[in-house]
Amino acid sequence: MSPLERLAAIEEIKQLKARYFYGYDHKDWDFWRNEVWAPDGRLEVPEANLAIGPRETMIDWVIAQAADQVSIHHGHTPIIEITSPTAATGIWAMEDRIYRSKEHPLNGDTHLVIGFGHYHETYVRLDVGWRIRSTRLTRLRTIYEKVL
Amino acid sequence: MTEIERLLAIEEIKQVKAKYFYAFDHKDWDMWRREVWAPDGRLEVPEFRAEPFTPFEEVLRYASEAAADQVSVHHGHTPIIAFTSDTTAKVIWAMEDRLFRTKEHPLYDGSTWLHGWGHYHETYIRLDVGWRIQSSRLTRLRVEMKKIL
Numbered sequence: 001m002s003p004l005e006r007l008a009a010i011e012e013i014k015q016l017k018a019r020y021f022y023g024y025d026h027k028d029w030d031f032w033r034n035e036v037w038a039p040d041g042r043l044e045v046p047e048a049n050l051a052i053g054p055r056e057t058m059i060d061w062v063i064a065q066a067a068d069q070v071s072i073h074h075g076h077t078p079i080i081e082i083t084s085p086t087a088a089t090g091i092w093a094m095e096d097r098i099y100r101s102k103e104h105p106l107n108g109d110t111h112l113v114i115g116f117g118h119y120h121e122t123y124v125r126l127d128v129g130w131r132i133r134s135t136r137l138t139r140l141r142t143i144y145e146k147v148l
Numbered sequence: 149m150t151e152i153e154r155l156l157a158i159e160e161i162k163q164v165k166a167k168y169f170y171a172f173d174h175k176d177w178d179m180w181r182r183e184v185w186a187p188d189g190r191l192e193v194p195e196f197r198a199e200p201f202t203p204f205e206e207v208l209r210y211a212s213e214a215a216a217d218q219v220s221v222h223h224g225h226t227p228i229i230a231f232t233s234d235t236t237a238k239v240i241w242a243m244e245d246r247l248f249r250t251k252e253h254p255l256y257d258g259s260t261w262l263h264g265w266g267h268y269h270e271t272y273i274r275l276d277v278g279w280r281i282q283s284s285r286l287t288r289l290r291v292e293m294k295k296i297l
Contacts, residue, residue, distance in 0.1 A: 007155055018226035021242060022267070025289055072265040072289050074225045074242055097265070099290065 001085050010080050012130045013088055013123055020132065021073045029063055037132055038124050044136040053134075070099040075119070086125040091118055094137075102147050112145040149234050157237070158229050160279045161272050165241060168281065169222045177212055185281050186273050192285040196256065200285075219248040224268070235274040236282075240267055243286075251297070259293035266290075 001009070016036065023032035033055065042053030043062070052058045076093040083089060098113045100106050106113060117139035124133045149157065164184060171180040181204065190202035191210070201207045225242040232238055247255065247262040254260050266288035273282045 004151055004155075008151055011155060011158060014226070015228050018228045018240075018242070021226055022228060022240060025242075070290050072244075074223075074244065076225065097290070 001082065005085075006082050009082050009088065009125070009130065013080055013090060014078060016123070016130050016132065017075055017078065017090070017092060017119075017121075021075060024062075024066070025071050025073055027063075027066055029059060033059055038126060041132055042134040044134070046136070047139055047142070068101050068104050072097045088123040088125075088130070090121045090123060092121065093118055105147050107144070109146050110144045111147045114143040114145075116140045116142075149231070154231065157231070157274070157279065161229055161237060161239060162227060164272065164279050164281060165224055165227070165239075165268075165270075169224055172211065172215070173220050173222055175212070175215055177208060180211075181208060186275060189281060190283040192283070194286070195288060195291065200283075217250055217253055221246045232271075237272045237279075239270045239272060241270065242267055254295070255293065257293060258295060260296045261294045262291065263293075264288055264291040 019031070020036045023029070023036055037055045037059070039055050040053065041055040041058060042051070043058045044051045050061075052061050073094065073096045076095075078093075079091040081089050094115075094117055096113075096115050098106065098115075100111050102111065105111055117137055119135050119137055121135045122133045123130050125131075167179065168184045171177070171184060185204045185207065187204050188202065189204035189207050190200050191207040192200040196214075197210075201210045222245045223243065225244075228240045230238045243266055245262070245264050247264075249255055249260040249262075251260060255262055266286055268284050268286055270284045271282045272279050274280075
């Protein structure tokens with residue numbers, strides 16, 4: 001790859017992760033499926049003992065989780081390495097806030113989770129462009145606020 | 149646009165929005181006017197007023213009056229940038245803001261503190277002086293407001 005191709009790939013991967021956040025926080029699951037994930041996409045959240053794939057199984061799980069919640073996900077300062085013309089890895093710093101209703105709390109009694117951590121990801125370049133193949137979310141700190 | 153011109157335009161658009169935040173939070177209205185907005189700029193903040201503010205001098209009148217004695221912190225994240233021509237682009241920015249007001253000059257519901265999260269949906273135009281914001285509409289995922297005595 002030329003330096004120009006590498007810069008273009010890095011920018012595309014940044015905007016791919018931007019679409020991940022936008023699609024998730026707007027619960028636009030068609031957009032999320034079509035514009036973000038590779039068909040063999042896989043999500044791992046060790047704090048929840050979760051490792052789920054491929055894409056369709058994983059998205060069904062995420063849709064059920066997100067049902068009536070409000071979520072805000074922000075990503076920062078990606079470390080992106082293009083490992084071949086069609087493969088890359090990335091680490092994104094992240095902060096999220098998940099608001100749940102009293103009728104549908106998290107872990108039985110939590111209505112707000114504020115978390116800080118990192119996504120460790122792999123990307124693949126398909127005919128349609130760069131897509132997320134795997135993401136693993138690790139946490140530095142998680143704050144739980146209980147239902148009053 | 150060539151590929152290198154496209155990448156450069158993406159970087160310039162990111163820096164225009166960086167200047168938007170820097171100038172607003174520092175109340176540097178000359179910088180905001182000269183380096184951020186197109187003269188026909190249009191700002192839509194539905195939570196404050198249904199009709200957009202336009203042209204730029206109206207945007208500035210609203211922003212500088214609202215900002216008078218407030219302290220604001222605005223952060224932008226992960227832009228999605230799509231060019232609609234060589235001189236125009238559509239952009240979505242994730243955002244977070246905090247507004248600190250005084251008791252003498254509270255927000256519309258009497259609050260003195262606002263913490264919000266949402267998105268700017270924007271259009272940019274390339275003028276002779278460079279890329280500028282032509283329109284910006286703020287939508288919210290969540291807003292928390294409080295009275296701090």
